[in-house]
Amino acid sequence: MNTLPQQLANGLLLGSMYGLIAIGYTMVYGIVQLINFAHGEIFMTGGFGALTVYLALPSGTSMWALVPLMLIGGGMVAVLIAVGAERFAYRPLRGAPRLAPLITAIGLSLALQEVVRNFYPDADRARAFPGLDNTHDIGSVTIKDADIFLILAAVVCMASLAFFVRRSRTGRAMQATAQDPDTAQLMGIDTNRIIVIAFAIGGFFAAVAAVAYGLKYGNIDYRMGFLMGLKAFTAAVLGGIGNIYGAMLGGLVLGVAETLASAYIDGIPGMQQLGGASWANVWAFCLLILVLLFRPQGLLGERVADRA
Amino acid sequence: MTDTLTKTRPATRGLIPLPSAAAHALILVGGVATAASAYLAWTWTSAFPGNLTFNGYPGGLQWLTFTAGILTVLFALARQGAPGLKWLSPTSNNAPVVLSTLGAFGTTWFTVISITADLGGLANLEPGAYVAAVASLLPLIGALALPQEGAGERPVKETLGHYIAKADRIPAAQATAPWIQRLIITAVTIIGLATFTYGIDTEYGELFIGYLFVVVFAIWAMHTAGLIDRFSALVAGNRSFTLAMGFAAAIAFPFTQTDDHYANIGVNILIFGTVALGLNIVVGLAGLLDLGYVAFLGVGAYTAALVSGSEFSTFSGVQFPFWASALTGAAASLLFGVLIGAPTLRLRGDYLAIVTLGFGEIFRIAVNNLDGDSGPDLTNGPNGIPSIPDLSFFGYNFGESHDIAGFTLGRFANYYLLMVLIMAIVVLVYTRAADSRIGRSWIAIREDETAATAMGINGFRVKLVAFALGAALAGLAGTVSAHVTYSVVPNPYQFAGSTPPNSAFLLAAVVLGGMGTVAGPLLGAALLYLLPEKLVFLQDKSLLAFGIALVLLMRFRPEGIIANRRRQLEFHETGQLDVPDTTTLTDQPAVTKTGA
Numbered sequence: 001m002n003t004l005p006q007q008l009a010n011g012l013l014l015g016s017m018y019g020l021i022a023i024g025y026t027m028v029y030g031i032v033q034l035i036n037f038a039h040g041e042i043f044m045t046g047g048f049g050a051l052t053v054y055l056a057l058p059s060g061t062s063m064w065a066l067v068p069l070m071l072i073g074g075g076m077v078a079v080l081i082a083v084g085a086e087r088f089a090y091r092p093l094r095g096a097p098r099l100a101p102l103i104t105a106i107g108l109s110l111a112l113q114e115v116v117r118n119f120y121p122d123a124d125r126a127r128a129f130p131g132l133d134n135t136h137d138i139g140s141v142t143i144k145d146a147d148i149f150l151i152l153a154a155v156v157c158m159a160s161l162a163f164f165v166r167r168s169r170t171g172r173a174m175q176a177t178a179q180d181p182d183t184a185q186l187m188g189i190d191t192n193r194i195i196v197i198a199f200a201i202g203g204f205f206a207a208v209a210a211v212a213y214g215l216k217y218g219n220i221d222y223r224m225g226f227l228m229g230l231k232a233f234t235a236a237v238l239g240g241i242g243n244i245y246g247a248m249l250g251g252l253v254l255g256v257a258e259t260l261a262s263a264y265i266d267g268i269p270g271m272q273q274l275g276g277a278s279w280a281n282v283w284a285f286c287l288l289i290l291v292l293l294f295r296p297q298g299l300l301g302e303r304v305a306d307r308a
Numbered sequence: 309m310t311d312t313l314t315k316t317r318p319a320t321r322g323l324i325p326l327p328s329a330a331a332h333a334l335i336l337v338g339g340v341a342t343a344a345s346a347y348l349a350w351t352w353t354s355a356f357p358g359n360l361t362f363n364g365y366p367g368g369l370q371w372l373t374f375t376a377g378i379l380t381v382l383f384a385l386a387r388q389g390a391p392g393l394k395w396l397s398p399t400s401n402n403a404p405v406v407l408s409t410l411g412a413f414g415t416t417w418f419t420v421i422s423i424t425a426d427l428g429g430l431a432n433l434e435p436g437a438y439v440a441a442v443a444s445l446l447p448l449i450g451a452l453a454l455p456q457e458g459a460g461e462r463p464v465k466e467t468l469g470h471y472i473a474k475a476d477r478i479p480a481a482q483a484t485a486p487w488i489q490r491l492i493i494t495a496v497t498i499i500g501l502a503t504f505t506y507g508i509d510t511e512y513g514e515l516f517i518g519y520l521f522v523v524v525f526a527i528w529a530m531h532t533a534g535l536i537d538r539f540s541a542l543v544a545g546n547r548s549f550t551l552a553m554g555f556a557a558a559i560a561f562p563f564t565q566t567d568d569h570y571a572n573i574g575v576n577i578l579i580f581g582t583v584a585l586g587l588n589i590v591v592g593l594a595g596l597l598d599l600g601y602v603a604f605l606g607v608g609a610y611t612a613a614l615v616s617g618s619e620f621s622t623f624s625g626v627q628f629p630f631w632a633s634a635l636t637g638a639a640a641s642l643l644f645g646v647l648i649g650a651p652t653l654r655l656r657g658d659y660l661a662i663v664t665l666g667f668g669e670i671f672r673i674a675v676n677n678l679d680g681d682s683g684p685d686l687t688n689g690p691n692g693i694p695s696i697p698d699l700s701f702f703g704y705n706f707g708e709s710h711d712i713a714g715f716t717l718g719r720f721a722n723y724y725l726l727m728v729l730i731m732a733i734v735v736l737v738y739t740r741a742a743d744s745r746i747g748r749s750w751i752a753i754r755e756d757e758t759a760a761t762a763m764g765i766n767g768f769r770v771k772l773v774a775f776a777l778g779a780a781l782a783g784l785a786g787t788v789s790a791h792v793t794y795s796v797v798p799n800p801y802q803f804a805g806s807t808p809p810n811s812a813f814l815l816a817a818v819v820l821g822g823m824g825t826v827a828g829p830l831l832g833a834a835l836l837y838l839l840p841e842k843l844v845f846l847q848d849k850s851l852l853a854f855g856i857a858l859v860l861l862m863r864f865r866p867e868g869i870i871a872n873r874r875r876q877l878e879f880h881e882t883g884q885l886d887v888p889d890t891t892t893l894t895d896q897p898a899v900t901k902t903g904a
Contacts, residue, residue, distance in 0.1 A: 029658075033658075035661065035662065052788070058541070062613070071688060078522055091860055093863070096862075096866065098657065099591070099597075100866050101659075101862075102661060102861050103815065103819055103858060103862050104858065104863070106812060106855075107854075107855045107856065107857070107858025107859040107862070108859055109855070110804055110851055110852075110854060110855030110858070111852055111855030111859065112855075113849045113851075113855075114849070114855060115852060118848065118849060196667060221898070227669070230662070230665060232663050232664070236660070237659065270787060278673065278682050279674075279678050279682075281669065281670065281673055281738075282673060285667070285669075285670050288663065288666060289651055292651050292652055292659060293651040296655050296659075
């Protein structure tokens with residue numbers, strides 16, 4: 001049986017999740033040149049916010065009501081944390097050497113993980129999340145309801161973001177700030193507000209990805225942000241950091257490459273033992289190194305000038 | 309500077325309205341009473357660790373209260389210009405007195421409160437505890453009643469800030485004969501070693517917290533008195549003597565220990581500190597953020613384990629002598645450093661952070677999978693490589709106890725001495741490199757890469773040298789750590805964990821101690837190793853505290869405990885013209901950000 005279509009679908013699904021998270025990295029980086037290392041943890045807290053909503057609602061609630069409410073709950077938590085981090089941790093350091101905000105971000109990331117582990121009930125192991133496990137067969141590809149949700153969410157998020165950035169006044173202000181914050185400020189743009197909005201959008205998209213993650217895999221845990229965040233950042237670099245379309249494309253490419261590598265690499269002579277899920281992260285990382293070697297500006301090119 | 313006018317106004321009153329003489333008397337009497345109260349019984353049962361039940365002899369935490377009380381008295385006398393103690397307070401400012409009373413107050417009240425909390429209720433306190441609590445509060449009241457300029461006119465918060473502010477100018481010390489200077493350095497080294505040893509030997513968490521109170525406030529008091537500045541000037545004049553004394557003290561440490569457990573703590577601190585110093589080359593000097601540094605330690609450790617002759621190693625027939633396995637480990641790390649660095653160092657620095665983070669994660673995954681089952685057989689997977697044989701030099705087996713001049717050196721003490729040697733090599737490499745042409749290139753690249761490149765520095769090449777050198781030093785430390793721990797397993801080599809060394813802790817040691825200095829990362833490593841080790845009750849929350857501490861540190865003191873002067877100026881950049889105003893080292897030409 002030909003497994004290629006199924007593997008491609010799996011890769012695209014994983015990739016849209018990476019892409020949703022990567023948008024948060026890329027928007028923030030495009031505007032303030034900061035790797036918001038804690039973004040993976042914002043993704044994770046979004047998941048726990050959604051879980052809280054699920055636990056608070058009566059157990060028989062229909063999924064049609066549940067999923068939107070979980071999106072709102074998770075989104076609120078993630079946006080609050082993202083905006084709070086910007087306001088209280090990053091903004092005071094805006095003029096500081098680049099190392100300072102990066103180290104702050106690492107501290108923040110550890111603190112968020114530990115807060116959830118210590119203070120969320122039973123969070124020291126994986127918590128069950130409602131799954132959408134109905135399967136559909138389309139040709140030789142089997143997908144779950146959760147996958148349909150993920151695809152829809154990614155498409156809707158991406159389209160509305162593109163519309164927002166291109167058409168709305170705030171979106172154009174955002175583009176201007178990314179190009180040159182000082183001039184943008186002189187033109188009357190409240191750059192602080194733009195930065196907050198970038199953090200908020202990134203946080204909300206991360207929460208959407210977290211809900212999709214929970215629905216797809218059926219559980220979430222406090223450590224899931226680290227690796228997902230790392231991969232999503234890889235996706236952002238892959239697509240060209242600062243470029244929101246690049247982030248989505250990078251996510252898709254990374255997801256497909258990773259899935260195909262773990263499925264087929266053991267068929268290559270001499271690499272029999274290097275296949276399977278346990279090596280997938282290694283291949284994703286090798287892809288990052290290759291892209292940095294041969295196309296450091298990313299697939300679609302970056303949108304920010306390099307300021308030393 | 310709007311407050312230059314108010315500075316000239318004579319100081320008249322303190323925050324708490326009391327006559328000046330009464331304030332001084334209160335501090336002295338209170339300080340003596342605090343020290344004396346340590347001789348009373350504070351609780352009736354020996355259930356509280358340290359046995360504080362004796363009248364007439366201090367025990368455990370009472371010794372700390374005693375020390376803090378004596379320090380208060382000394383600083384108070386020096387503040388009033390008592391003959392023979394003038395050197396303790398060169399500027400006669402209030403800050404040392406206030407801070408030392410705070411130290412005594414903190415230790416004593418912490419002890420009393422933890423007795424109450426541990427044993428459940430005030431009923432467990434003997435009258436001595438109440439005496440101590442009151443006695444330690446008196447000097448604090450007295451200290452806040454000392455006349456301080458601005459008290460009563462400015463907001464209380466600002467006045468409190470002035471109470472603990474360092475003097476603006478520290479008068480240069482009188483010239484002394486070289487032998488006196490060396491005597492002072494020797495004495496300080498001995499006191500330092502004794503203090504450090506006491507800290508490592510604390511047997512329970514409460515004692516360690518009390519110790520931290522006393523030490524932190526004592527050092528802070530000395531800093532505000534200007535003693536630290538004077539001592540640094542002394543050190544600057546006797547650099548090689550100080551270095552020799554420092555190593556003598558480091559070598560002397562295992563001879564002061566009777567229990568090999570504390571030598572084990574010592575060797576772990578040294579490994580952690582050495583690796584942190586290596587990371588300091590990468591982060592502190594060259595300004596490259598390496599988030600997967602512990603992986604290089606892991607590469608060294610695994611390499612050493614593979615060629616150690618352990619029967620569980622894939623190459624179990626191979627047994628290299630230590631010098632060869634140390635070189636192989638360092639070379640393997642160097643190779644990985646170049647492999648990771650070469651593609652990424654040409655790019656913006658942020659990419660390096662993420663690639664090294666990825667590398668650190670990949671290393672852990674790879675060694676977990678290279679078990680012959682889910683990957684080629686190399687590292688034995690999660691089980692690691694156990695039973696690594698002990699080292700042996702010229703018939704001196706590191707695994708056995710040896711008696712030297714009446715002292716018994718256990719297994720860990722042997723390795724400790726070996727680690728001192730390795731650390732000496734790393735310190736030497738660090739200082740020689742930092743002062744050389746390439747070290748200046750690193751700093752130039754860190755400050756402004758575009759300008760440095762324009763001046764003819766090959767940015768990529770010097771960055772690669774820094775990165776590879778850092779990796780090789782970590783690998784070298786790793787080879788020793790493989791032998792110390794008997795076995796290597798994948799688990800410690802991760803980004804963040806609750807026990808050091810892991811990449812986050814290493815980075816924190818460098819940042820907390822002070823980037824770009826030699827002493828900083830060592831101090832940071834010692835602190836970060838001892839805190840989780842001693843404060844067992846924190847175990848679960850230590851990473852949380854650690855994360856929050858990193859955020860706060862970056863916000864309020866980004867240059868770390870021991871500040872590199874250039875770094876300090878960089879982080880508190882106020883424009884170049886006002887730099888000389890804020891400096892206290894007036895006897896040296898001020899180094900501006902672009903200078904040197």
